Amino acid sequence: MDFKLSDEQQMLQDTAARLVRDNYAFEAREKFAESELGYSVAFWQQLSELGLTAVPFAEAFGGFDGGGVEILLIMTELGRGLCLEPYLQSVIFAGGLLTQLGSDEQCNELLPAVAGGHLQMAVAVDEPTSHYQLHDVRTTAKAVDGGWMLNGRKSVVVAGHSAGLILVSARTAGSDRDETGISLFLLDPRAPGVKRRDYPTMGGTKACELYLEDVFVSSASMLGEPAQALAALRYQQGRAIAAQCAEAVGSMEAVCDLTLEYLKTRQQFGQAIGRFQALQHRMVDMRIELDQATSMAILAACAADAPDSDERSRTLAAAKVLIVRAGRFIAEQGIQLHGGIGLTWEYVLSHHAKHLLMLSHQFGNDDHHLMTYSRLLQV
Amino acid sequence: MDIQFTPAEQAFREEVRQFLREKLPADIAARGRHGKRFNKEDQVTWMRLLNERGWLAASWPAEFGGTGWGAVEKHIFDEECAAFGAPWVMPFGVNMVAPVIIKFGTPEQQARFLPRILTTEDWWCQGYSEPGAGSDLAAVKTRAVREGDHYVVNGQKTWTTLAHYADWIFCLVRTDPEAQQQRGISFLLIDMKTPGITVRPIITLDGEHEVNEVFFDNVRVPVENLVGEENKGWTCAKYLLTHERTSIAGIGQAKQMLGRLKHIASQEQRDGQPLIDDIQLRMQIVELEIQLMAIEMSNLRIVAAAQDGGVPGTESSFLKIKGSEIRQAITYLMSKVLGPYALPFLEDELGYAQQPHLYRDYSASPASQYLDMRKTSVYGGSNEIQKNIIAKMILEL
Numbered sequence: 159m160d161f162k163l164s165d166e167q168q169m170l171q172d173t174a175a176r177l178v179r180d181n182y183a184f185e186a187r188e189k190f191a192e193s194e195l196g197y198s199v200a201f202w203q204q205l206s207e208l209g210l211t212a213v214p215f216a217e218a219f220g221g222f223d224g225g226g227v228e229i230l231l232i233m234t235e236l237g238r239g240l241c242l243e244p245y246l247q248s249v250i251f252a253g254g255l256l257t258q259l260g261s262d263e264q265c266n267e268l269l270p271a272v273a274g275g276h277l278q279m280a281v282a283v284d285e286p287t288s289h290y291q292l293h294d295v296r297t298t299a300k301a302v303d304g305g306w307m308l309n310g311r312k313s314v315v316v317a318g319h320s321a322g323l324i325l326v327s328a329r330t331a332g333s334d335r336d337e338t339g340i341s342l343f344l345l346d347p348r349a350p351g352v353k354r355r356d357y358p359t360m361g362g363t364k365a366c367e368l369y370l371e372d373v374f375v376s377s378a379s380m381l382g383e384p385a386q387a388l389a390a391l392r393y394q395q396g397r398a399i400a401a402q403c404a405e406a407v408g409s410m411e412a413v414c415d416l417t418l419e420y421l422k423t424r425q426q427f428g429q430a431i432g433r434f435q436a437l438q439h440r441m442v443d444m445r446i447e448l449d450q451a452t453s454m455a456i457l458a459a460c461a462a463d464a465p466d467s468d469e470r471s472r473t474l475a476a477a478k479v480l481i482v483r484a485g486r487f488i489a490e491q492g493i494q495l496h497g498g499i500g501l502t503w504e505y506v507l508s509h510h511a512k513h514l515l516m517l518s519h520q521f522g523n524d525d526h527h528l529m530t531y532s533r534l535l536q537v
Numbered sequence: 538m539d540i541q542f543t544p545a546e547q548a549f550r551e552e553v554r555q556f557l558r559e560k561l562p563a564d565i566a567a568r569g570r571h572g573k574r575f576n577k578e579d580q581v582t583w584m585r586l587l588n589e590r591g592w593l594a595a596s597w598p599a600e601f602g603g604t605g606w607g608a609v610e611k612h613i614f615d616e617e618c619a620a621f622g623a624p625w626v627m628p629f630g631v632n633m634v635a636p637v638i639i640k641f642g643t644p645e646q647q648a649r650f651l652p653r654i655l656t657t658e659d660w661w662c663q664g665y666s667e668p669g670a671g672s673d674l675a676a677v678k679t680r681a682v683r684e685g686d687h688y689v690v691n692g693q694k695t696w697t698t699l700a701h702y703a704d705w706i707f708c709l710v711r712t713d714p715e716a717q718q719q720r721g722i723s724f725l726l727i728d729m730k731t732p733g734i735t736v737r738p739i740i741t742l743d744g745e746h747e748v749n750e751v752f753f754d755n756v757r758v759p760v761e762n763l764v765g766e767e768n769k770g771w772t773c774a775k776y777l778l779t780h781e782r783t784s785i786a787g788i789g790q791a792k793q794m795l796g797r798l799k800h801i802a803s804q805e806q807r808d809g810q811p812l813i814d815d816i817q818l819r820m821q822i823v824e825l826e827i828q829l830m831a832i833e834m835s836n837l838r839i840v841a842a843a844q845d846g847g848v849p850g851t852e853s854s855f856l857k858i859k860g861s862e863i864r865q866a867i868t869y870l871m872s873k874v875l876g877p878y879a880l881p882f883l884e885d886e887l888g889y890a891q892q893p894h895l896y897r898d899y900s901a902s903p904a905s906q907y908l909d910m911r912k913t914s915v916y917g918g919s920n921e922i923q924k925n926i927i928a929k930m931i932l933e934l
Contacts, residue, residue, distance in 0.1 A: 159837060159840075159844075160538060160539050160540075161540070161837075162538065442927045445931065446855045456540065473830075532816075535799075535813075535819065536799075
């Protein structure tokens with residue numbers, strides 16, 4: 159057993175950390191968030207120039223064959239910097255689905271573009287009534303001459319507003335909640351019949367609602383076998399969860415660092431408030447939860463690329479539950495220990511708190527993953 | 538980074554399992570697996586079996602008869618022993634006083650005491666806490682006054698675990714009453730048969746006699762029983778505490794308890810269905826299992842870091858806190874699962890009785906064990922003291 163990073167991994171971590179530190183000061187982030195795109199094109203280009211967007215892909219597609227640990231290192235730094243770029247949606251989730259389901263033609267055409275950062279993708283799986291259940295798909299895809307006709311609505315597609323292509327789950331067979339009958343399509347959001355409503359999210363990134371009305375997609379736009387997409391969606395969402403756990407840990411580290419610094423400098427009653435035991439113990443509790451969360455992010459990273467199994471599913475569900483809980487605890491305590499300044503928009507801490515809260519509502523919240531774990535509990 | 542155990546570590550685990558299957562007496566294992574109490578004979582039997590295999594002194598250097606294990610092997614060993622229901626190795630001799638004697642003792646002391654610790658001919662107890670010195674250990678008042686080639690000891694120790702079994706006690710005593718706090722304390726080994734020592738039981742809330750008060754009334758202790766220098770005993774005391782921390786998280790025990798909780802919950806019924814299928818209860822079990830997964834992983838991270846450096850760092854205070862809380866939560870739920878059968882207080886069934894059980898073989902111990910587990914957040918430096926340590930040493934507040 160060995161938790162040490164290899165030299166290459168250490169270099170990767172240093173590269174990502176330096177990039178974020180040099181480019182993602184809080185004031186800069188505010189500007190990126192206010193822009194129409196909602197993130198920094200220049201930073202996205204730097205991510206690709208340094209090869210970070212290529213990390214998880216095979217060499218044949220311009221990648222570096224990176225695994226869960228490499229993603230853990232990158233995502234932790236992106237989380238620490240509150241980076242707004244759609245790395246998780248495009249590189250991890252959409253890129254993972256392409257890799258797993260795509261035909262040779264699709265992979266050859268699209269993966270180098272995703273790995274190189276030229277093509278930004280998003281994944282549209284949630285619907286107004288699905289509440290995290292990937293098999294609850296009411297958007298339909300009917301076979302028509304030369305392709306499929308899509309109808310329905312996809313909810314809260316993070317980074318969908320800026321995506322060149324969106325992967326959309328739609329039902330080609332069966333009824334609303336059947337586990338079979340779900341297919342995955344490559345959708346050009348500029349296609350006729352696609353309407354978008356873009357909006358900012360609480361965490362700072364942008365998202366959209368996707369309204370599909372008689373949208374034609376060609377036969378070549380289907381990813382994988384018809385009606386068989388659910389297993390891959392679940393597997394790749396698992397990888398996204400692992401990556402998101404690392405992103406959350408980066409944010410939690412930032413909150414703990416900021417709060418500890420504040421306790422040492424803020425003076426009240428003639429002394430640093432960190433001298434008060436009640437506050438010390440809260441800070442210790444935050445530090446302990448951070449440690450537990452870090453452990454689960456590592457565990458998730460090591461499970462992310464393992465073959466599908468109940469064990470893997472349990473591990474990822476457990477990681478998500480624990481990190482949602484720890485994230486909320488650390489965010490709330492961080493605000494409380496800062497007092498009034500922790501409640502302001504102008505101080506970065508509140509944005510970390512929002513970031514942590516919003517991460518917990520994506521890819522299944524703690525209740526959702528407790529149920530998943532419960533179904534797989536070994537007795 | 539590779540969080541899998543290496544083939545060598547896995548082979549070691551198999552070797553430990555094989556040993557436990559062959560050597561751990563079935564009656565002792567059965568008591569352990571049901572969370573029942575061990576007696577002195579169980580403990581001594583097990584420690585002697587371990588010593589025959591050369592596995593008792595896990596934390597000693599090899600030249601003194603230690604195993605030479607690293608932190609990972611120790612972790613695997615502890616985990617497997619707990620899973621099989623083996624008794625805890627009583628730490629006071631082999632894992633507490635022995636490392637101090639090895640580090641600070643004279644060759645004569647080493648030759649005199651260490652072999653008898655290995656064979657469990659001597660049972661040791663720990664004379665640290667006093668009525669006025671609990672978490673504030675440096676406040677010890679028990680006095681040792683030099684008279685010729687003896688110290689004359691007067692005072693009182695308390696919460697002394699299994700002193701009623703003990704042949705020897707290692708004590709923190711005050712040799713210089715003028716010196717401040719940590720200075721003026723000495724580390725003294727005292728034969729429990731010396732005239733003037735009285736042991737009085739303290740019965741804890743679970744009805745168990747585990748801890749005691751120990752009174753010293755003009756007890757004459759030869760000066761050659763002093764370890765290290767006079768008035769420098771705090772150095773020994775601190776060194777001992779770093780060893781105490783190593784396995785205090787009780788991960789192996791917590792895993793064993795969680796397994797027992799799931800077993801009981803799958804046997805007990807409500808509305809004709811196993812309780813474990815009751816969503817309300819099942820979710821509580823799931824929550825605990827997830828928390829334990831995180832604690833275990835944190836433990837492994839600390840263990841792996843200690844594999845190179847020897848003794849785990851201050852981060853093990855995290856585990857002391859988390860490890861005690863999770864065992865308290867598991868045993869609480871375990872007693873709840875029994876419904877009204879949490880009520881009977883059956884002292885016979887908590888130990889060795891062979892008669893038919895009032896209800897089930899697993900039903901007597903959970904409530905008692907829940908009560909017993911309250912001690913885990915109090916002993917070894919209370920959880921609040923651990924937080925003070927973390928605040929000072931890690932957060933530098």
